Every structure is written in structure tokens, then in C-alpha cells.
Amino acid sequence: MTPPMAIDIQSTVNTQSATFSDRLTVNGVAARRSKAPKLAGGIAAHASSDMFKGPGCGKPSAKRWDHRLNEESKSRKASSLKRAAKYLKNPGIISLGGGLPSSQYFPIEFIDVKVPSAPHFTEQETKELGLVKRIGKYDIEEGKSIYDLHVGLxxxxxxxxxxxxxxxxxHTEIVHNPPYHDWQCCMDVGSTSSYDLxxxxFLTRGECILTEEYTFSxxxxxxxxMGVQCVGVKMDEEGLLPSDLDSILTDWDPSAHSNAPKPWLLYTVPSGQNPTGATQSYKRRKELYRMAQKHxxxxxxxxxYFFLQMQPYTGPNAPDVPLPASHEAFIEALVPSLLSMDVDGRVMRLDSFSKVIAPGFRLGWITAAEQIIERFVRHAEVSTxxxxxxxxxxxxxxLEETWGHSGYLDWLIHLRLEYTKRRNNICYxxxxYLPREIASWTPPMAGMxxxxxIDWQQxxxxxxxxxxxxxxxxxxxxxxRGALIAKGSWSRAETNNPGSDMFFRTTFAAAPADKVEEAIRRMGDALRAVFHLEDKTTNGTAN
Known part of the structure; x- marks a missing residue:
């Protein structure tokens, strides 16, 4: 992967996405809910996305994936205990069947949380104008809410x-509107767990999985x-190269990979990729999906990092690009997801609240075809x-009682602006401070x-x-010199193949702006010392 010099970067991306006539909008949520049956949300209540999504008229069905599920997955049966919970909704039922503890012995009467009131999202505004939301033990029974501690604990x-x-x-339908009708969502305990499940x-010992050549460690x-090899697909400044993916699969040589069969599972981070920060353009994603269909x-x-897509990078002292003026404009400004172009049901999308709300919640969701969701649930029932x-x-x-869909999108637009500032700061x-003789980079379009x-040949x-x-x-x-940066080699998909290029990963997500600038200055000092470069003066300040 050879990124061009930052000064040459063009951040313009074609973000046109496919649309459908029945696409849900933020303003259309209330009308849909008004026509739906009353939500039943008792203890261990059954839930399916089919209860909440549109009818998907005219959309095709997902392909079947029996030939891709492994024997362990295909052999899983529904949990007897979880299956029995559906009878709890029967009027007058007296349950002696499940090991449900009594809520009388949950030693928490209520939880108060103070949250921002849209669009006042800063810490100071939250302190002064935030709303205190109380979660009581019996809010459902008392008619205060449709969710409470009695159920949630x-x-x-x-x-x-x-x-x-x-x-x-x-939310998934508003933003992605999958173009086949039998898609579903399932909550999870974070994307790392969902990826593991x-x-x-899908995988069996002795097989391979395709990833970017630099991947999430x-x-x-x-x-x-698990006895599974990673096969790295080459990258450029837009991420994974479909042409290299095609070459790997077309010319697959089992003898070069411990006699492993041709891989068919691809793991990719299309937006703000970890560790490279690369973002696949709309055209790149369409070509990637075409290769997935071919093979x-x-x-x-x-x-x-999907919602951490940022404003175009314009360089120091250049005027800022205006933020999207509406929720619809914000969604249209996002590079469309692979899920949004998945007519076959061959994508499992992993969404997370970790980067846009807080990682400590350990909460996210997946979206996939009904068949895959059903198998995923069977596994989760006996694990997480x-x-x-x-x-x-x-x-x-x-999300539901304070912000709603409108306020949540306002929050995501707020994050877009905040992360743009942080990205700009590290690029400036x-x-x-970095010696351009040996250091080059692409301003990231998303992520952190x-x-x-680094041109190590010098x-x-x-x-x-x-x-x-x-x-x-x-x-x-x-x-x-007091700066911690991550070696690119730590993220090599193929550990036995060091590649020919050298990279370092830095992050601009957490440290304050002045600390980020100082860390980059220290990194620049280190590079000059290691490469024996002459001390230079930048803007009157000796490095």
C-alpha cells in the first residue's frame, strides 16, 4: 500500500446509493408504529426484526447459505429453555419452568442517568441542560415506560x-434499507464477540479467511x-483492492497455503479501516461486491467507524466544507454500505455503539439474512x-425516550464535525513536524x-x-522521546510475510489537540534522529 503525499489528496467521493420507494425515513417512524400492534416487552419477550421493518415489497429473497455454514453451526438446535419463554406472555400463566430469579431480590430500586438533550451535546451543555432519565424497577406496571429494571435485569x-x-x-432501514426482503437484526455484546461467533x-480448521493485508489485530x-490462516488482500489509499482479491481467488494454489481450500469468507472494515484509516469509495465497494458474487x-x-465519516480534508487555512444541512443530506453524504447494495444476502454487517456512544456498554447488533440470524441466535443462546x-x-x-431517530442522527452529525476537527489537527x-523526505500519508476520510x-530505504x-x-x-x-505509536507490522494479516513497506499507526481519537500535536512533534524528532536528517526549523521553531 503506497499512499500519495497528503498535499495531492482529493477527498471527493461518489456517494450516490440505491434507493427504494418504500424506504423508511425519520419522519415516517411514528406513522409506521401507529399502525403496528402494541409492543409486548415483558421478561424474555420474543423479538424479531420482522415485527418492526417494512414489508419489502418487490425485493428478492436472500440466497441460501447451507453450503457455507459449518457442521457445528448446522447441528445446533434451539435452546429448550429459551424456547419455553414464549409462553410467559400467556395471560394468567404461572411459571415454574424457568430459572428466572424474582425481581424482588434485585437490590436496585432505580438508576438515574443524565444525558444530552439534542442538539446540546457538549459536556458543559449536558451539565447545564442535560435531562435526568430515571429507570425504575416497575415502570412498566406503573405505566411510566415500556422498559424497566424488572425486565432488564x-x-x-x-x-x-x-x-x-x-x-x-x-435505524438500519432508514440508513441502509437492505435490498432484499428477509433481512433481520440481532443485538449482540459487541462486534468482537459477533465476529468470533x-x-x-462458518470456518473449519485448515481453512483460510480473506482480510485486508493490514487488518484489525x-x-x-x-x-x-482455530487453525485458520489469514490471507491478506493488497490495499491502496481506498482500502482493499478488488483486482488483487480476484487474482488471489482465480489463481488459488492450495500448496502455497498448507493445502487449504480456496477461501470464501471475507472480513473487511470498509470505512476508516483499522489500522490504515482507508475508506472504500462507493465505486470500490460496488466492485468488491461484484467480486464477491463472482467467487x-x-x-x-x-x-x-461508519458514522465517523468526516468532512473532506481541505488543508491548513482552507475554508471548512459546510456540514450536511439535514438528516437526509447526512445519510446521502455517507459512502453507502455493502449492506445497502447486498441483493443476495451475502453480507453480515456488524454495527457497534462502541465508537459512537461508549465501548463499555459492550453492545451492538448485526444485520444479515434470516437464515444466518437464526443460526447466530442458536449459537448465542448457549454462549453470550x-x-x-x-x-x-x-x-x-x-436513544428511544430522549433522542429518538432524529436526535440520534443529530448526535452522529455532531460526531462528524468533532472527528473532522481531530483529523485536521493531526494532519496539520x-x-x-514530520520530515517529508521520508514520511507520507493520506488524510483519512473516516475513523480515528x-x-x-516511512521510506525506510533511506x-x-x-x-x-x-x-x-x-x-x-x-x-x-x-x-x-515520549510518544507511543503503533508498528504497522503488528497488523499484518500474514505474519510470515513482512511486506516491503513500513508504516506506523497513530490515533487522533482520545488525546487533546495540543497533546496530539506534541506527540507528532516528538515522532518527527525521532525520525530525524534515526535517519540522521539535518535539524530543520519549521515556522521559526527548531525541531
Whole structure:
């Protein structure tokens, strides 16, 4: 992957997406709900996206994936205990069948949470204008809410409670509107867990999984102990290259991969990819999906950074590009998802609240074809069981009872602006402090990572030192100067293939702007010391 110099970057992207006449809008949610049956949200209540989504008239059915599910997944039966919970809704039923503890012995009477009132999202505004939302033990019985501690602190279904599943189903239809009719959502305990469950549904020891050549380290570390090899697909500044994916699969040589069969499962992070920060354009995603159809691939679309797509990078002292003026304009400004173009049902999309609300909730959801969701639920029933009740209750109070779909999109637009500022800050610092003779980068369009390429061939000892040795020297020189940066080699999909290029990953997500700038200055000092570059003065300040 060879990113061009930052000064040459063009951030314009074709974001035109497919639309359908029955697409749900933010303003259409209330009308749809008014025609739906009353939501039944008792203990361990059954829930399915079919209860909350549109009819999908004219959309095709998903393909069947029996040939891709492994024997373990196909052999799973429904949980007897979870299945019995459906009878709890029967009027007058007296349950002696399940191991449900009595809510009388839940030692929590209520939980108060203070949340921002849209559009007043800053910490100071929340402190002054925020709303205190109380979650009581018996709010349902007392007519105060449709979700309470009596329900939320007890066992639940693997799909998640209907109260929150309804919101994420509607949100998915508003933003992505999958172009086949039998799609469903399922709540989960975070995308890392969902990825693990998906790999255990699809993969068998001795097989391979396709990923970007630099991939999320936990994704690779999940499958290696399963006896599954990662096969890295080459990348450029827009992420995964469909042409290389095609070449790998067309010319697959089992003998070069421990006699593994041709891979068919692809894991990809299309927006703000971890670790490179690359974002696949609409055209790139369409071509990737076409390759998936050609080779009958199934895609795991991991998108924690989808809503951290930012404003175009215009450089220092350039005027800001105006934010989208409406919810519809905001959605149209996002590069469309693979899910939104998935006519076959060959995409499992992993969504997360970790990067847009808080990772400690350990809460997200997947969207996939009904067949895949059903198998996923069978696995979750005997492993994670159900997402955290308190997490779901708090997010329900925030998303459903406080913000609604309109306020949530307002929050996401707010994040777009805030992360744009943070991205700009680190790019300005790189232009100011990094030696351009050896360092180059592409301003990221999404996410929280900035990927910096180092021309290690200019190292004065390149004849006697290997690339890993020079990478380690840069890493420790930065540490010695008080800046922690991540080695690109840590994220190599194929650990036995170091590649020919050197990268370092930096993040602009958490540290304050002045700390980010100082860390980049220290990294620049380290690079100059390691490469024996002459001290230079930038804007009157000696580095």
C-alpha cells in the first residue's frame, strides 16, 4: 500500500446509493408504529426484526447459505429453555419452568442517568441542560415506560429486547434499507464477540479467511488458534483492492497455503479501516461486491467507524466544507454500505455503539439474512445468552425516550464535525513536524487512525539492518522521546510475510489537540534522529 503525499489528496467521493420507494425515513417512524400492534416487552419477550421493518415489497429473497455454514453451526438446535419463554406472555400463566430469579431480590430500586438533550451535546451543555432519565424497577406496571429494571435485569432473549431491537431495526432501514426482503437484526455484546461467533459458524480448521493485508489485530488473533490462516488482500489509499482479491481467488494454489481450500469468507472494515484509516469509495465497494458474487464469497462487513465519516480534508487555512444541512443530506453524504447494495444476502454487517456512544456498554447488533440470524441466535443462546440488561436499558432511555431517530442522527452529525476537527489537527501537525523526505500519508476520510508510511530505504544503515530492525529502532526512538505509536507490522494479516513497506499507526481519537500535536512533534524528532536528517526549523521553531 503506497499512499500519495497528503498535499495531492482529493477527498471527493461518489456517494450516490440505491434507493427504494418504500424506504423508511425519520419522519415516517411514528406513522409506521401507529399502525403496528402494541409492543409486548415483558421478561424474555420474543423479538424479531420482522415485527418492526417494512414489508419489502418487490425485493428478492436472500440466497441460501447451507453450503457455507459449518457442521457445528448446522447441528445446533434451539435452546429448550429459551424456547419455553414464549409462553410467559400467556395471560394468567404461572411459571415454574424457568430459572428466572424474582425481581424482588434485585437490590436496585432505580438508576438515574443524565444525558444530552439534542442538539446540546457538549459536556458543559449536558451539565447545564442535560435531562435526568430515571429507570425504575416497575415502570412498566406503573405505566411510566415500556422498559424497566424488572425486565432488564432478568434473563432475556439472544435477539435482544423488543424495545431496543425495534430502534436498531428502524435505524438500519432508514440508513441502509437492505435490498432484499428477509433481512433481520440481532443485538449482540459487541462486534468482537459477533465476529468470533460468525467465524465459528462458518470456518473449519485448515481453512483460510480473506482480510485486508493490514487488518484489525484482534480479528487475526481470533482465528489463528482455530487453525485458520489469514490471507491478506493488497490495499491502496481506498482500502482493499478488488483486482488483487480476484487474482488471489482465480489463481488459488492450495500448496502455497498448507493445502487449504480456496477461501470464501471475507472480513473487511470498509470505512476508516483499522489500522490504515482507508475508506472504500462507493465505486470500490460496488466492485468488491461484484467480486464477491463472482467467487461466491460471504462478507463480514465490520463497520464501527461508519458514522465517523468526516468532512473532506481541505488543508491548513482552507475554508471548512459546510456540514450536511439535514438528516437526509447526512445519510446521502455517507459512502453507502455493502449492506445497502447486498441483493443476495451475502453480507453480515456488524454495527457497534462502541465508537459512537461508549465501548463499555459492550453492545451492538448485526444485520444479515434470516437464515444466518437464526443460526447466530442458536449459537448465542448457549454462549453470550443476551446483551447486558443495564446497558440496553440506558441506551433505550437515551436513544428511544430522549433522542429518538432524529436526535440520534443529530448526535452522529455532531460526531462528524468533532472527528473532522481531530483529523485536521493531526494532519496539520504532520505537515508541520514530520520530515517529508521520508514520511507520507493520506488524510483519512473516516475513523480515528492516521497511517504514516516511512521510506525506510533511506535509512543510513539499510544495507546492514533489516526493515523490522529499522521499524523497531523508530518505535523505541519515539518511546524515548515520549510518544507511543503503533508498528504497522503488528497488523499484518500474514505474519510470515513482512511486506516491503513500513508504516506506523497513530490515533487522533482520545488525546487533546495540543497533546496530539506534541506527540507528532516528538515522532518527527525521532525520525530525524534515526535517519540522521539535518535539524530543520519549521515556522521559526527548531525541531
Amino acid at each position: 432478568n434473563y432475556g432473549q439472544a435477539t435482544g429486547p423488543p424495545q431496543l431491537l425495534r430502534f436498531v431495526t428502524e 460468525a467465524c465459528r459458524m 484482534s480479528a487475526a488473533e481470533t482465528v489463528r488458534p 461466491d464469497l460471504y462478507i463480514l462487513e465490520d463497520e464501527p 445468552q443476551n446483551p447486558s440488561g443495564p446497558s440496553q436499558l440506558i441506551l433505550f432511555k437515551l 501537525a504532520c505537515e508541520k 487512525f492516521h497511517w504514516i508510511k 535509512h543510513p544503515s539499510k544495507e546492514s539492518k533489516s526493515m523490522p530492525d529499522i521499524e523497531d529502532e523508530i518505535f523505541h526512538a519515539s518511546i524515548d
